[in-house]
Amino acid sequence: MNFITKLSAAWTANNSLLCVGLDPDLAKLPAELRDLPDGITTFCTRIIDATADLACAFKPQIAYFGALGAEKQLEDICRYVRENYPHIPLILDAKRGDIGATATQYAREAFERYGADAVTVNPYMGEDSLDPYLAWADRGVIILCRTSNPGGSDLQFLDTDGVPLYQRVARLVADKWNKNGQCALVVGATFPEELAQVRAIVGDMPLLVPGIGAQGGDIAATVGAGQTANGMGMMISSSRAIIYATPQAGEDFADAARRVAIETRDAINAHRSV
Numbered sequence: 001m002n003f004i005t006k007l008s009a010a011w012t013a014n015n016s017l018l019c020v021g022l023d024p025d026l027a028k029l030p031a032e033l034r035d036l037p038d039g040i041t042t043f044c045t046r047i048i049d050a051t052a053d054l055a056c057a058f059k060p061q062i063a064y065f066g067a068l069g070a071e072k073q074l075e076d077i078c079r080y081v082r083e084n085y086p087h088i089p090l091i092l093d094a095k096r097g098d099i100g101a102t103a104t105q106y107a108r109e110a111f112e113r114y115g116a117d118a119v120t121v122n123p124y125m126g127e128d129s130l131d132p133y134l135a136w137a138d139r140g141v142i143i144l145c146r147t148s149n150p151g152g153s154d155l156q157f158l159d160t161d162g163v164p165l166y167q168r169v170a171r172l173v174a175d176k177w178n179k180n181g182q183c184a185l186v187v188g189a190t191f192p193e194e195l196a197q198v199r200a201i202v203g204d205m206p207l208l209v210p211g212i213g214a215q216g217g218d219i220a221a222t223v224g225a226g227q228t229a230n231g232m233g234m235m236i237s238s239s240r241a242i243i244y245a246t247p248q249a250g251e252d253f254a255d256a257a258r259r260v261a262i263e264t265r266d267a268i269n270a271h272r273s274v
């Protein structure tokens with residue numbers, strides 16, 4: 001099953017547009033896991049088990065693993081998702097961008113080593129830098145368009161013949177690069193007006209939308225701007241607010257993550273049109 005088909009099935013099966021981000025930071029892990037050799041794996045797999053019926057995707061961010069030399073644990077976590085929740089898409093958030101020969105290796109890293117269904121990439125180096133990912137026709141290629149950080153405006157808002165650069169990226173992807181129907185775009189929840197602009201350009205193309213939760217994006221505005229006519233179309237991603245939710249009395253970290261994931265999924269669903 002290709003990425004887009006798998007994503008559509010997960011939206012429906014779990015009635016959810018929530019993507020659970022996995023950004024393990026040793027300093028924030030429960031004390032009992034911090035010093036274990038596989039503590040990150042235990043932390044992430046417990047979050048995965050606690051939220052798998054609430055999520056349309058899981059999104060590990062590769063930097064959090066690379067910084068700790070924990071690539072082996074990332075491999076284990078990716079395998080865990082594939083084996084236990086094969087119906088939930090696995091998105092490797094890597095934001096790669098390089099010349100074709102090097103991109104070929106990055107694509108193998110994402111799709112062979114980690115077995116991801118989709119990977120995030122940076123379009124700044126142009127079409128030939130994305131071709132090695134696009135050649136994996138059954139996998140998703142999720143291209144940065146209007147990122148959630150304030151500094152994204154430095155380049156993404158640049159006027160290119162009357163069109164802001166992020167809109168030009170959206171149009172390029174929709175009209176030219178999405179030959180295999182495998183592309184999606186990253187658009188931050190912190191910019192709902194731009195989210196609406198991108199939705200108008202790309203039709204029903206899926207959007208990965210980080211920026212709710214810890215970054216403060218407004219869920220109602222996000223859903224209103226980014227959903228498709230059938231109330232789908234988005235992977236609305238939250239990492240820290242879910243995985244580091246503060247436990248209430250009697251809860252452990254995974255129970256707290258589940259509680260916040262339910263609240264977030266329900267808040268999203270409350271604003272979907274169908």
Ligand SMILES: O=c1ccn([C@@H]2O[C@H](COP(=O)(O)O)[C@@H](O)[C@H]2O)c(=O)[nH]1
Nearest residue numbers: 061147148149210213214215238239240
């Ligand atoms: O524009 C972007 C693109 C990617 N991200 C990534 O999403 C998560 C957000 O984490 P939160 O804890 O929910 O803020 C993180 O992995 C980023 O690298 C983004 O934030 N904005």
